Amino acid sequence: MRLFTTPFPGLFFGLLFCLLAPALQAANNSLSPSTYEALNAIQEQLAAQQYSEAEEALLELEEDLTPGFGLALTYQLHGQLYLLQEKNNEAMTRYSKALSLNALAPAQESALSTTLAQLHLAAENTNAAIAELEPRLTKILQVEKEKNSSKGKGDKEKNADWIQPLSFITLASAYQLEKNYAASIPWLLQGIERTQARGDKPKENWLQMLMAAHYQQKSYLKTAAVLDDLLRINPGKEDYWQQQAAIYQLLEKPKLALRTLELGYAGHYLKKADSILLLVQLLISENIPERAGRILQAHIKDETVELNERNWRLLAAAWQQGRERDKAVIAMREASAFMDDGSLLYRAAQMQQQAAQYQEALNDSEAALKKGLSERDKPRALMLAGSCAYELKEFAAARRYFQQALTLAAVAANARVWLDYLDTLEQYPG
Numbered sequence: 001m002r003l004f005t006t007p008f009p010g011l012f013f014g015l016l017f018c019l020l021a022p023a024l025q026a027a028n029n030s031l032s033p034s035t036y037e038a039l040n041a042i043q044e045q046l047a048a049q050q051y052s053e054a055e056e057a058l059l060e061l062e063e064d065l066t067p068g069f070g071l072a073l074t075y076q077l078h079g080q081l082y083l084l085q086e087k088n089n090e091a092m093t094r095y096s097k098a099l100s101l102n103a104l105a106p107a108q109e110s111a112l113s114t115t116l117a118q119l120h121l122a123a124e125n126t127n128a129a130i131a132e133l134e135p136r137l138t139k140i141l142q143v144e145k146e147k148n149s150s151k152g153k154g155d156k157e158k159n160a161d162w163i164q165p166l167s168f169i170t171l172a173s174a175y176q177l178e179k180n181y182a183a184s185i186p187w188l189l190q191g192i193e194r195t196q197a198r199g200d201k202p203k204e205n206w207l208q209m210l211m212a213a214h215y216q217q218k219s220y221l222k223t224a225a226v227l228d229d230l231l232r233i234n235p236g237k238e239d240y241w242q243q244q245a246a247i248y249q250l251l252e253k254p255k256l257a258l259r260t261l262e263l264g265y266a267g268h269y270l271k272k273a274d275s276i277l278l279l280v281q282l283l284i285s286e287n288i289p290e291r292a293g294r295i296l297q298a299h300i301k302d303e304t305v306e307l308n309e310r311n312w313r314l315l316a317a318a319w320q321q322g323r324e325r326d327k328a329v330i331a332m333r334e335a336s337a338f339m340d341d342g343s344l345l346y347r348a349a350q351m352q353q354q355a356a357q358y359q360e361a362l363n364d365s366e367a368a369l370k371k372g373l374s375e376r377d378k379p380r381a382l383m384l385a386g387s388c389a390y391e392l393k394e395f396a397a398a399r400r401y402f403q404q405a406l407t408l409a410a411v412a413a414n415a416r417v418w419l420d421y422l423d424t425l426e427q428y429p430g
Contacts, residue, residue, distance in 0.1 A: 030069050030070075031069065031070050031073075032070070035061070035065065035070045038057065038061055039061075039070075039073060039074065039077060041057070042054050042057050042058060042061075042077055043077070045057070046077075046080065046081060046084065049084075051081060051084065051085060054081055055078075055081060058074060058077060058078045058081065061074045062074055062075070062078070067101050067103070068101065068103050069103040069104070071101060071103070072098045072099075072101045072103040072104050073098075075094045075095070075097045075098035075101075076094070076095065076098045076112060078094040079091040079092070079093075079094035079095040079098065082094060088119050088122065088123065091119065092116060092119050092120070095112055095115060095116045095119075096116065098112060099112060099113060099116070106140055106143075106163070107163065107164070109136065110136060110137065110140060110163045110164060110167045111164055111167070113132055113133055113136050113167070114133065114164065114166055114167040114170050116132055117129040117130075117132045117133040117170050117171065117174065118170055120132060120174075121170070121173065121174060121177070126174045126175075126177045126178050127178075129170070129171070129174040130171065130174045130175065130178075133167065133170060133171045133174070134171055137163065137167060137168065137171060137187075140163055141190075163194070165190075165191040165192070165194045165195045165202075166191070167191075168187045168188070168190040168191035168194070169187070169188065169191040169203075169206055169209075171187045172184040172185075172187040172188040172191065172209060172213075173209070175187070176209060176212070176213065179216075181212070181213040181216040181217055182213075182217055184209070184213050185210065185213050185214070185217070188206060188209055188210045188213065189210070191206060192206055192207070192210065201233070204230065204233050204234055207226055207229055207230050207233070208230065210226050211223055211226040211227060211230065211243075214226060215247075220247050220250050220251050221251065223247050224244060224247045224248065224251070227240055227243055227244045227247065228244075231244065235264075235267060235269055236269055238264070238269055238270060238271060238272055238275060241260060241261060241263075241264035241269055241270060241275065242272075242274070242275055242278070244257075244260045245257040245258075245260045245261050245278060245282070248260060254282060254285060254286060255286065257282055258279075258282040258283065258286050261275065261278060261279040261282060262279070265279055265295075271304070273299075273304060273305045273306060276295065276296070276299050276304060276305055277296075277305065277311070277314070279292075279295065280292045280295055280296045280314060280318065281314070283295070283318075284314075284317060284318055284321060287321075289317075289318045289319070289320075289321035290318075290324070292318040293315060293318035293319045293324060293327065296311070296314060296315045296318060297315060297327075300312075300315065307334075307338075308338055309335045309338035309339050311335075312331050312332070312334045312335030312338070313331075313332075313335050313344070315331040315335075316328045316331035316332045316335060316344070319331055320351070325351055325352075325355055328348075328351060329348045329351055329352060329360075329364075332344040332345065332347055332348040332351075333345065333348055333364070336348075336371070339371075340371075340372070341371060341372045341373060341374070342367060342368030342369065342370070342371035342372055342373050342381075343368070343373060343374065343377060345364045345365070345367050345368035345371065346364070346365060346368040346373060346377050346380070346381045346384075348364045349361045349362075349364035349365040349368060349381070349384055349385075349388075350384065352364065353384055353387070353388060356391075358388040358391040358392050359388075359392060361384065361388045362385055362388040362389055362392065365381050365384050365385040365388065366385060368381050369381050369382065369385065376410075378408070379405055379408040379410045379411040380410075380411065382401050382402075382404050382405040382408070382411070382415075383401070383402070383405050383411050383414060383415065383418075385397075385401045386398045386399075386400075386401035386402040386405065386415075386418060387418075389401060390418075390422075395422060395425065395426075398418070398422065399419065399422050402415045402418045402419050402422070403415075403419065406419065
């Protein structure tokens with residue numbers, strides 16, 4: 001069973017109208033009318049895919065404007081043009097120039113820095129992504145903390161809008177790509193908590209990342225807690241049920257592992273053979289063998305679970321532990337069909353002998369001997385066959401089996417006793 005892989009959210013880039021249109025509307029009073037109109041016109045050109053015209057207009061603005069908010073927006077828009085043309089390196093240069101001016105509002109800056117970090121990740125440069133985002137996010141968090149120290153709860157909640165949750169998730173992704181799971185956890189928690197503070201639900205793959213990070217840190221209780229959230233979000237994902245059960249097993253809490261799989265099975269979420277088999281094994285280990293047997297037999301019948309030796313053995317174990325002797329014998333016979341020797345047939349014969357079903361025991365022991373047994377089991381099977389034949393009053397057959405057993409040191413003495421007894425019966429019949 002696959003336990004955990006580390007998922008990453010798909011990296012996507014800030015879109016033109018998500019970043020720039022609101023910025024222009026908010027900054028109408030901060031820009032000269034000509035700059036505002038020029039940037040709006042360039043946005044329209046980009047929307048119409050008039051890239052050459054937009055490039056020419058952007059270059060003119062960059063030459064004319066002095067360092068400040070207007071130039072920062074121009075660089076940002078120029079970077080968007082390059083992204084639309086799949087010129088990522090050029091886009092990164094323009095975004096870096098925009099950020100270097102320190103003219104953007106905190107929310108704009110974090111959004112643009114996030115897009116730049118995502119471009120670094122797309123280029124497989126995780127260190128650059130971390131270097132880009134972490135100092136900015138740390139600085140903004142510190143400012144936020146200082147402001148919150150003198151404000152009430154309501155104001156603190158408003159501060160959740162300062163930075164987009166995606167900024168934190170992007171930084172966490174970079175750390176996880178570096179396999180630095182411990183460093184990723186605080187940033188994941190920031191992104192998730194801020195999303196929840198806005199009344200939204202965190203994305204499923206963010207929780208997957210947090211789950212994987214806790215697991216890599218061997219923080220199994222925290223892993224289980226995140227899996228609870230994932231199961232609420234997507235109970236139809238069977239891997240979550242398996243992973244939750246596996247975590248509880250690591251925590252040596254088999255009852256919780258069983259409860260998890262029982263809930264998944266009751267909800268018809270468990271479809272894979274390994275899920276069913278794990279449920280059956282836990283039921284047997286927790287001394288609920290009858291239910292284990294019923295579940296496994298049903299899934300062997302509908303071929304959800306493969307017809308093989310291992311699974312028939314498991315079914316036999318369930319029935320045997322549940323004292324369903326006849327069902328256990330049938331399962332052993334079925335399993336034996338997949339085996340090269342007769343060991344399971346010999347076990348079936350033993351169970352039937354204990355139930356005084358001597359003919360069935362004799363049939364199975366004969367079949368086991370014919371199929372082949374180990375040096376340990378063969379002498380015992382011969383003695384079992386001989387004693388069953390005796391109970392059935394088939395004395396000639398009994399003598400034949402005891403004579404074969406007489407050649408095997410492990411049971412020779414016992415076989416001699418039986419043969420002597422048979423001799424006595426012949427001398428004094430009745």
